[in-house]
Amino acid sequence: MKTYSLAVLAALTLSACTEWSANKDTPSDATTSSNDNGSKKGAVVRPPTDPYPSTYKPYLSHTTLLTGATVLTATGERIDNGAVLFIAGKISAVGAADQMTAPDGAVVIDAAGKWITPGIIDIHSHLGVYPSPGMASTSDGNEATSPNTSQVWAEHSVWPQDAGFTRALAGGVTSMQILPGSANLFGGRSAILKNVPSRTAQGMKFPGAPYGLKMACGENPKRVYGEKGGPSTRMANFSHYRAAWIEAAGYKKKWEDYFEKMEKGGEDAEKAEPPTRDLKLETLASVLAGDININMHCYRADEMVQVLDMAKEFGYKVTTFHHAVEAYKAADYLAENGVCAAVWADWWGFKLEAYDGIRENAALVHAQPNSCTIIHSDSASGIQRLNQDAGKAMAAGANIGIDVPPEIGVKWITANPAKAMGILDQTGTLEVGKMADITVWNGNPFSVYAKAEQVFIDGALMYDRSDPARSPRMDFEIGQEDNGFTGGAGQ
């Protein structure tokens, strides 16, 4: 049985601050910081790391005790007749119901017969960038104009009025990573969001979450660019990646040389000019510096292993292979390299590189020591039922003797994606001190009949299946005469 020590994970997920990029403590909107002599002339110029900062703030929450439920903590523990207490939006206690008392004034919810999990997390979503309605004018998910578009940031395409966010909420989803599409070798930066409606994308951004970079292997780039100047082959895919990493390393070095001169001071510092910013290389250099997580769309096992060598060649880390349909063929490599596999339960055959998909994929990845299995959606429909996809994958494992009980399987859609997205220190498990991102189900969440009944995000009740007033409805959907039905999230 695999359990994660929180401390170990926290160390893994904290972004390293490097010389070339600004210190994370710097006010996010600062583009310069003064050096010791304080003179304007000697100011060190640093590229901003967070120019579109999160403005997300938790909504009103009440001290609440959910009690009498089956609690899956996503740390590997299952508590029958358990309880979860949260205060001021943070989890304050998790344990046996009979050992927990509600503080004065707390809301007490009898959750007997219910199941409680951390809020569901999708590491692979295109909500907001391929929103509903899916029209040519809203198709903002794939800047398919060049094989390397590391300069684009998904958050600049996210339309916060996408009705898909509300449907995902009714599926228990509290956080997600929005990725650019997969036409490009380098697709651009991801946005990690809390699933709380906002007028702005910034209002949804997960505070403190690191950026991800979307990359893609195989068929898509060569198909899209085969007749547009390349790459038209898998070998050219690699030559393009490698050339980009070499260029990024040079760019990073230029900035480091500049910082070094400024630090030494004296005449060199007086003359030093900061390099010209290049958004594309800035993203790639941040990957090399360990500040951005790599999310690599890669179906075939042989390509995954090539990518792992490339990562060693240039000194970066692949965090997660997405759509890893053949992960089961290289599950040992993935585990040894500490790479997560984000998979569907049963999608296959829609293209040749997905031909060898099997339902036991997730379980076979999971069966390796120190592995990291994630169930992802890549779909505005699938994100509403990640619990069901996990349920199917768990059942497939059970059929071949790989037992994945609910308290373990739940990690595939909570703790593991949180780890891979760099937010496990804040959410993804029911542990004291974490955000009270909690989904209450009307039964075992891995049953086809299960429904999320209540969804709390930072302790605020954002969805209640029995209360239309707790069901968000996006601007696009209001005032559509005769089309209103159950309303918003639970439609």
Add this chain to the structure above:
Amino acid sequence: MTAKFLITAFSAVALTLVTAAQAQTVAIMNGRVHTVGGSGVIENGDVIMRGGVIVEVGQDLQAPPGAQVIDASGKIVTPGFFAPFSSIGLQEISSDRESNDAGPRDGFVLGAALDVVDAYDPSTTLLSINRAGGITRALSTPQNGEHLFAGRAAVIDLSGAPQSVTKAHAAQVAVLGYSGARMSGDTRMGSLAVIREYFDEALSYTADPRDYARRYHDGRFAITDLKALGPVVAGRQPLIISASRASDIRGLLRLKNEYRLKVILLGGSEAWQVAKELAAANVPVILDPLSNLPGQFEDLGATLKNAALLHGAGVKIAFYNPPGFGAHNLRALPQLAGNAVAEGLPYDAAIAALTINPAEMFGLQNQLGSLQAGKIADVVIWDGDPLELSSQPSAVFISGRETSLENRQTRLRDRYRDLSRGDLPHAYRGKK
């Protein structure tokens, strides 16, 4: 009696499916039997099949001498599930033209005349993979190129046998709504005008083919397309036609009345708003019960309650997977049905939607869709609730023959269970 029944029953079927010599005598004993027929659910029920046909269903039956006896205690027995809309058998890999015959490229001249029987390949791996999920019959359907009519669909079985077409020309397929508009000058007015013109020409053709051929001049509709539409305008062959928006569905109902068509609605994300009219017009609906996003303006009313509301109004329903994943994952149909149940569809209605309803849609209700004496023995034994994610078939019979639950995916799984280097590479391991 049985033999006589078979002769009449099969006369409507284009290609015969069962010969007595092929199939065993099998007695499935003591299961929870969903007959989907007059007997409802039989606890500790038995199903006896012989010669490819169900001969008896009931309680405390005697297994015939020499029968293979299967103890189904603790298990669930259902009719084989019937997938009413997918391009199974026409494609191995969806996105690769080299292995996909489901529909023509743009610019191809024919539409309605296309016949899936000409492309159907029973050797596709999709059959055994989906069979292992309890699917025994399917309508194999053509996909539209740039004609409103996609062609003629066929009911097939998932045995993979060389002769596995149950019923050719079981339905014609067409599109309305935005997809139809896109093929008709980008307006719904265009698609309805073109469809009417097709029907008028088809009527004119069928009234006097020779005279029509004399008057015919190139550049309008292909005569072969009009010929194929003959049974549709005669009201004999069902027309599966896709539409989402309530107003489009009402337009479809007008069209049905104008031409006395036998219509099956496909999609119908707003069909619940037209449920009474659909029920009154006896139009069944093949729907994706998970559709709940306003993907287009025509889907603003999409809701997870669609299946329950349509059923409640008396509309016959069946399920199909969302386009794009249909053919490869027919095995997900029980999951779709389970979701519909979670949104209020009665359980028995969900089972009917997977069995008898599609059989009825294609005129096979006397041969398929329920566990009743005289019917073709498509029978599945499940290790649990067939709609539940953790359940799977432990045996699948098609026309009375037990089929293999192994397939390319189980072979891949077994080959890569052990990733160690071994004495020889993985390419030497496992069954072929």
